[in-house]
Every structure is written in structure tokens, then in C-alpha cells.
Amino acid sequence: MTPLEIGGAALAAALVMILLRIPVGLALGLAAFGGAASILPLSAAISLMTRVPYEFAASWEFAAVPMFLAMGAVITRSRMADGLLLLAERGLRRLPGGLAIATNFAGAAFGAASGSSLATTVALGRMATPQMLRSGYDPGLATATTACAGTLAALIPPSIPLIVYGILAEQSVAKLFFAGILPGLLTALAYALMIFLRVRANPELAPRNEEISREPVGWSVAAFPVIAVTILGGIYGGIFSPGEAGAVGALVAIALAFCQRGFGWRELAAALGDAARQTAAILFVAIGAFMLTRTMALTGLPNALADLVEAWSVSPVLLVLGSALLFVLLGMVLDPFGVMLLSVAVLLPAFERLGFDLIWMGIIIVKFIEIGLVTPPVGLNVFAAKSVAPPEIGLTTIFRGVTWFLAAEAVVMTLLFLFPALTLWLPGLIL
Amino acid sequence: MLRASDWIIRLGEGVAMAALAAMMLHLGADIVLRTAFGHPLGGTVEIVAEIYMPLVVFGALAAVQLRGEEIRVDLIDKALTPAMRRRFDQLSQLVMAAAAVALAWYTGGQAVHAIKIGKRIELEGLVLPSWPGHIMVAVGFALLAVAALARAFRVARP
Numbered sequence: 255m256t257p258l259e260i261g262g263a264a265l266a267a268a269l270v271m272i273l274l275r276i277p278v279g280l281a282l283g284l285a286a287f288g289g290a291a292s293i294l295p296l297s298a299a300i301s302l303m304t305r306v307p308y309e310f311a312a313s314w315e316f317a318a319v320p321m322f323l324a325m326g327a328v329i330t331r332s333r334m335a336d337g338l339l340l341l342a343e344r345g346l347r348r349l350p351g352g353l354a355i356a357t358n359f360a361g362a363a364f365g366a367a368s369g370s371s372l373a374t375t376v377a378l379g380r381m382a383t384p385q386m387l388r389s390g391y392d393p394g395l396a397t398a399t400t401a402c403a404g405t406l407a408a409l410i411p412p413s414i415p416l417i418v419y420g421i422l423a424e425q426s427v428a429k430l431f432f433a434g435i436l437p438g439l440l441t442a443l444a445y446a447l448m449i450f451l452r453v454r455a456n457p458e459l460a461p462r463n464e465e466i467s468r469e470p471v472g473w474s475v476a477a478f479p480v481i482a483v484t485i486l487g488g489i490y491g492g493i494f495s496p497g498e499a500g501a502v503g504a505l506v507a508i509a510l511a512f513c514q515r516g517f518g519w520r521e522l523a524a525a526l527g528d529a530a531r532q533t534a535a536i537l538f539v540a541i542g543a544f545m546l547t548r549t550m551a552l553t554g555l556p557n558a559l560a561d562l563v564e565a566w567s568v569s570p571v572l573l574v575l576g577s578a579l580l581f582v583l584l585g586m587v588l589d590p591f592g593v594m595l596l597s598v599a600v601l602l603p604a605f606e607r608l609g610f611d612l613i614w615m616g617i618i619i620v621k622f623i624e625i626g627l628v629t630p631p632v633g634l635n636v637f638a639a640k641s642v643a644p645p646e647i648g649l650t651t652i653f654r655g656v657t658w659f660l661a662a663e664a665v666v667m668t669l670l671f672l673f674p675a676l677t678l679w680l681p682g683l684i685l
Numbered sequence: 686m687l688r689a690s691d692w693i694i695r696l697g698e699g700v701a702m703a704a705l706a707a708m709m710l711h712l713g714a715d716i717v718l719r720t721a722f723g724h725p726l727g728g729t730v731e732i733v734a735e736i737y738m739p740l741v742v743f744g745a746l747a748a749v750q751l752r753g754e755e756i757r758v759d760l761i762d763k764a765l766t767p768a769m770r771r772r773f774d775q776l777s778q779l780v781m782a783a784a785a786v787a788l789a790w791y792t793g794g795q796a797v798h799a800i801k802i803g804k805r806i807e808l809e810g811l812v813l814p815s816w817p818g819h820i821m822v823a824v825g826f827a828l829l830a831v832a833a834l835a836r837a838f839r840v841a842r843p
Contacts, residue, residue, distance in 0.1 A: 275762075276777050277755040280784055304791035308822045311742040314734040320705055320741050321712070494716050501712035523702065527745075530701035531754055534745035539756050591756065 257293055261553030264289030265600070268546065278592045282542030289549035303545050310541050314497065315421045319536060321500025322412045324529035325481070325507045326368030331525045332511035335364050335377045337472040343385075351453035351460040353389060354399040355446045357382040361403025362442040365410035366482035367507070369417070370532070371627055375404025375635045379642035390461040393647045395449070398628075398655025401639035402445060405624040408590075409438035412485060412500065415594060415623055418540060419616045422547075422598045426613070427496040428489050432681040433613050437621065437670055444662040452658060477510045490684055536591065543595030550599050560603040570608050574671065577601060578622065585626025590634065594623050617677045618670065625663055628656045690835045694747040697828045700821075701744030708737035728808035731815075735806060739818035743825025750781065750832035771840050778837035782830045789826035796820045 255263070264285045271281035283303070290299040310316075329335065342356035342363075349355055357378055364374045379400040386396035408415050411431035420427035453460045484506055485499045494502060511517045550556050563573060577597070584593045597619060605615050627635040630653050640649055670676055711729060719725035749755050757777075762770060796819035806813045 272758050273761060274777075275757055275773050276780060277757045279756065280777075280781055284780075284784065300791060304788060304795070307743075307788065307792060307826075308739065308795065308819060311739050311822070312735045312818055313738060314730045317708065317712075317733050317738055320738075321709065324705060324709065493720055498712050498716055501709045502716060504709050505713045526702040526705050527698060527748075530698065530705050530741055530745040531749045531752070533705075534701070534742050535749045535754055535756055537742045538746060538749070592758075 255292065257553040258555055258558055260289050260292045261550055261555030264546065264549055264553070265555075265596070268596075272592065277538075279538035279540075279542035282539070282546045282592070282595070286542065286545035286549040289546075290552060293549075293552050302548060306545050306548065307541050310544050311537055313421070315417075315427070316537065316540075318412075318417045318427065318497035318500045319414055320529055320533040321497065321504050322369040322414060322417070323532045324526060325412075325500060325504040326370045326373045327525035327528040327532075328504065328507040328511050328522065329364075329367050329477070329481075330373050330377050331521045331528070332474075332507075332514045332517040333377075334474040334477050334511065334514060335360065336381055337475040338363055338478060339378065339381050340469060340472075341475050348462070349450060350457065350462075351395070351449040352462070353382070353386045353391065354395055354449045354453075354460060357386070357399050358403045358406075358442055358445045358449065361400075362406045362410055362438065363478050365407030365413075365438065367478050367503070368407050369412045369414040371404045371407045371624070371635055372638045373404075374407040375400055375638040376642055378403055379639050383639070383643050386460075387644065392459045392655070393643075394651045394655030395452075395459050395658075396655075397639045397643045397647055397652045398636075398659055399445075399449070400642075401628050401633070401635040401652060401656060402659040403442075404635045404638065405627050406438055406442055408620055408624045408627070409434040409441065409617070411435065412496070412503065413620065414536065415590070415620045416616060417496065418536070418591070419594060419598065419619060422540075422544075422595065423602055423612050423616060425616060426685070429613050429681040429685055430616050431486070431489065431496060432684050433617050433677050434620070436676050436680055437617055437666070440669065440676065441621075441624075441663070441666050444666045445659060448658055448662040474510070474514055477507070480510070481506055539591050540595060543592075543599060546596070547599040556600050556603045559600065560607040563604045564607055568608075570610065573604065573608060574618070577605075578667075581619070581622035582625065582629070585622065585629055590623040590626045593626055594619055611674065611678060613681060614674045614677045618667075621663075621667060621670065625660065628659065690831045691751065694751050694828055694832050694835075697744045697746075697825065698748040699744075701741045701748075704737045704740035704744060708733055708741065711737070727811065728806060728813070731806045731808070732813065735815045735818045736813070739821045739825075743821045746825045747828035747832040750829055751835060753836070774840045775837050778833045778840065782833035782837065785826045785830035785833060789823050789830060792819070792826060793823035796823045 268281050268285035272278055287303050290302055339360045342360045343353055346352045346356040361374055361378055368374055383396050383400050411434050413434055416430040416434055417427050420430045481503050485503045488494045488499050488502060489496055581593060627633060636652050639652055715726040715729045796816060799816040799819040804815045806815050
């Protein structure tokens with residue numbers, strides 16, 4: 255077999271193993287090792303692969319991941335998001351579909367203090383879904399809103415996928431954070447507009463909620479702007495790096511959480527445990543993907559692909575559309591991190607060769623990951639929304655509700671493709 | 686035996702949690718000292734990267750496996766009978782255990798080498814050994830093998 259064929263076979267083997275329920279990190283690592291051992295002497299392949307875990311984990315840049323995950327876990331465990339939802343509901347309940355729109359914007363605000371889509375969906379779903387259902391909302395609309403509002407955390411900084419992309423693609427995480435703000439807000443607006451128009455056309459989907467909750471909003475809602483301003487202001491002011499911003503955000507979140515009733519040392523320990531395990535789960539996949547990246551470099555497949563794109567004079571638009579199709583197809587069978595890590599390993603040289611801005615590309619890739627989080631059959635956010643929804647609401651109902659949000663996503667993606675300035679203007683202005 | 690394996694894995698998770706808390710406080714203290722007094726803590730970047738990070742990642746790895754929180758795709762689940770799913774699960778845990786044993790063996794060798802050559806982080810007026818991070822990688826993979834075997838055993842029980 256030629257090295258190129260070995261590269262293709264390694265990718266195919268990784269996909270097959272993933273489909274056979276082998277954990278994603280292990281499948282990527284095994285495929286990488288098989289590919290490397292087919293090209294190098296066995297001892298060299300073993301040496302190349304077994305050095306990756308330490309080299310990859312012992313990273314200053316990756317320290318941002320556990321820090322931001324700790325911040326999100328503390329916020330989730332302290333239930334600070336509950337007040338946020340109450341505030342949004344009181345402000346927006348008179349609009350058609352007001353509760354759903356409030357949930358959507360609460361998701362965007364929660365995303366500013368949590369880098370995890372799943373955590374955001376669970377936190378919102380626990381409170382917002384029962385309330386929407388009590389108000390007579392269509393179950394598909396109610397559950398799909400929490401599933402899709404959670405995806406906003408993937409773009410609105412701090413974002414774990416953007417940190418991982420920045421490290422793998424060797425791009426500035428600070429620039430990626432600022433680049434994610436406008437597309438994230440645009441997505442939240444598109445979702446809100448879609449809900450508004452749908453409910454205005456068919457008011458039965460979301461009867462107006464006349465019941466006013468007497469529960470006090472509480473001061474905890476102030477935590478979100480405080481944390482977001484601290485993080486972005488600190489990065490903008492050059493006081494700390496994105497990684498250090500995670501530690502500051504986590505410490506601020508812990509201080510605020512301790513002022514919250516029901517949060518103590520036991521909850522803090524549980525939050526740190528959640529963050530440590532999530533870090534290990536993400537980095538295990540990233541280590542496998544990095545092993546595969548090394549094998550891909552050995553096979554020369556990514557460069558051959560880039561050569562091919564150049565030789566065939568593939569237009570940038572066609573390349574982006576082709577990649578979009580690939581992302582959507584891969585997103586149907588792979589988890590979002592797998593899609594991103596594989597695409598960075600294989601496609602990045604082609605994008606670089608055609609002169610794409612890799613900050614813009616990062617936002618586009620993360621948008622596709624966001625979409626992958628809610629598309630069947632592997633829609634992790636949909637599963638998370640289902641886990642906190644009443645048992646009688648089936649996955650099919652939620653996926654059907656998500657279809658409308660995907661239509662809104664299509665509009666946002668078109669705008670981001672046509673106007674790269676929507677992504678690049680803010681980081682260009684600030685950094 | 687299974688209970689003993691659970692305790693060892695929880696101990697690893699405890700190490701990861703302690704390292705995470707220490708990393709957070711260390712970074713916070715460094716920023717405060719740097720910004721307020723112009724005196725950063727020496728070697729923060731090296732200590733975070735080479736000591737805390739391996740402790741966090743590899744300390745918690747086995748706990749992820751034991752709790753079934755690893756990232757994987759359940760696409761074919763609906764097409765499988767419960768018995769077939771158990772077999773697939775068992776197979777996947779055994780493959781994980783085998784890979785983890787191999788990784789523990791080779792990364793253990795790297796840790797021994799790091800100790801032999803006295804690999805260290807040299808800071809202003811302070812020298813810290815960097816082998817704890819290397820050892821944690823090997824220990825983490827060994828614990829991962831234990832967790833995968835424990836899960837394979839539990840899956841096999843009806």
C-alpha cells in the first residue's frame with residue numbers, strides 16, 4: 255500500500271471502529287497507530303505514538319479547558335442560571351413565544367459564563383422545559399428550544415471547542431473568542447426571530463403565559479455580566495491570557511456561588527470532579543486525534559488533498575460547500591469533537607493553501623459542530639434535552655422541533671459565508 | 686476486589702480534583718502578584734503544563750471510564766439486542782484495557798527514564814522535578830485498564 259492509501263485506510267478504520275461503539279479517542283488512537291506501524295518500523299511507531307499523551311496533556315494552552323469547565327460546573331451546580339431565566343421570562347413573556355425566546359436568550363447569556371453546550375442545555379432544560387410545557391407550549395418547540403439554545407455556548411466565549419481548535423490550528427484563542435461573539439449573537443437573534451414568526455403564524459404552538467412567577471430573581475443574575483466582562487475585559491486589556499482568564503472566571507464563579515444558598519464545599523468538590531472528568535474525556539479524544547494527525551502527516555494525505563484542490567483549481571466557494579457537506583455527513587455519525595479534530599487533521603492544509611482566514615474557518619467549523627449537536631442520529635444536545643424532559647416526549651418530537659432551528663441556522667451560515675466581516679470585524683478592531 | 690478497584694480509581698480522581706484546585710489558585714495568585722506588585726510567581730507556565738495538567742487529565746481518566754462518561758457514538762444501539770449490546774460493550778472495554786496496559790507499559794518506561802536522567806523544571810532559585818507528571822501518565826493508563834476491566838466484568842454479569 256502507498257502511504258496515501260494507508261492514510262485513507264486509517265481514516266476509514268477510525269470511522270468503522272467509532273461506529274462499532276469503540277470510544278472515540280481509542281478508535282482514533284488505534285487507527286493512528288496502525289497507520290504509523292504500516293509506514294515506520296514498529297519500534298519507531300510505538301515511540302512516536304506513546305510520546306503523544308504526555309507531550310499533548312502537558313500543555314500550557316490546554317490549561318484553559320479545565321479552568322473554563324470548572325467555571326461552568328460551578329455555575330451549573332450553584333443554579334445561578336435559574337435567576338437568569340426568570341429575568342428573561344419577565345421581560346419577554348408578552349411576545350409571541352415569549353418563554354421560548356427568553357430561554358433562547360438565557361442560553362446565550364449562560365454561554366457567556368460556560369463553555370459547554372451540554373451543561374447549558376441541561377441547566378436550561380431543567381427549569382425552562384417544564385415551565386413551557388405547563389404553559390401549554392408545543393412539546394417539540396419547548397424541548398428543541400432548550401437543545402438549540404444550549405449550542406450557543408459553543409460560539410459565545412468562553413468556548414471549549416474554540417480553545418481546542420485554536421490549539422490544533424495554531425491560531426490565537428483570544429482572536430477566536432472575539433470572533434465568536436457576533437456570530438453567536440446573530441444565531442441567538444435568528445432563533446428568536448424564527449420562534450416569533452412561527453408562533454405569530456400559529457399561536458396554538460405557544461399560548462400566551464399570563465401566570466407571573468412570584469419567585470424573586472435574586473442577585474445571582476448579575477454574576478453573568480460580571481464573569482463575561484471580567485474574562486473578555488482581562489483578555490482585551492492584556493491583563494491575562496485566555497487560559498489564565500479561565501482561572502479568574504472559575505475563582506469569580508466560586509466566590510459568587512458561595513454567596514448562593516445551597517452551595518457549599520460538597521457542591522464545590524462535586525463541581526471540581528465534574529470538571530476534571532470532562533477535561534479527561536475531552537483530552538482523551540484530542541490525544542487520539544493528535545496521534546492521527548501525526549499519522550496523517552506521515553502519509554502525506556492532507557497535503558495531497560491540498561495539492562489536488564490546487565491542481566483542479568477548485569474554487570474557494572466549492573471547497574467550502576464540499577466541506578460543509580462533509581461536516582454535515584460526518585456530524586450525523588460522529589460526535590462534534592471527532593468531526594472537528596478529524597477535519598482539522600485532514601482539511602486544514604487545503605484551506606490554508608486557498609488562502610482562507612483560519613480564524614473565520616474556525617468559527618465556520620464550530621458552527622457546523624453546533625449544527626451536529628442537534629442533528630440526528632447523534633445529536634448530543636437533543637439527548638441532553640431529552641434527559642431533562644418528561645419521559646413521554648420522544649426523541650422524534652424533539653428532532654422534529656429542531657428542524658425549524660436548522661432552517662434559521664441555514665440563514666445564519668449563508669450570512670457568515672457571504673460576509674466574513676461579520677466574524678472578522680470585531681477581532682480586527684479589538685486585537 | 687471490584688470495590689477495591691473503585692477506591693483506587695476514586696483516589697486518582699481525588700488527585701485530579703486537588704490538582705485542578707491548586708492550578709486555579711496558583712494561576713489566580715500569579716495574576717494578582719503580577720498585576721498588583723509586578724512580581725509574578727516564577728515558573729507558573731512550566732508548573733501548570735508539566736505538573737498540574739498531567740495530574741488533572743490522567744488522574745481523572747479512569748473515573749471517566751468507570752462511570753461510562755467516555756465520548757462514544759451509540760448509533761447502532763437501536764439495531765442491537767440487549768445481549769448483543771452487552772457483547773459489544775464487553776469487547777470495547779477489553780480493547781480499551783489492552784490498549785491502556787500497552788500505553789501504561791511504554792509511558793511507564795518513559796517515566797523511569799525521566800527519573801533516571803533527573804528531568805526537572807529549573808526556576809529562579811528553585812528546582813522542581815518534572816517526573817511526577819510523567820509518572821501520572823503511566824499510573825493514569827494503568828488505572829484506566831483497571832476501570833475498563835471492572836466495567837467489562839460488570840457488563841458480563843446479567
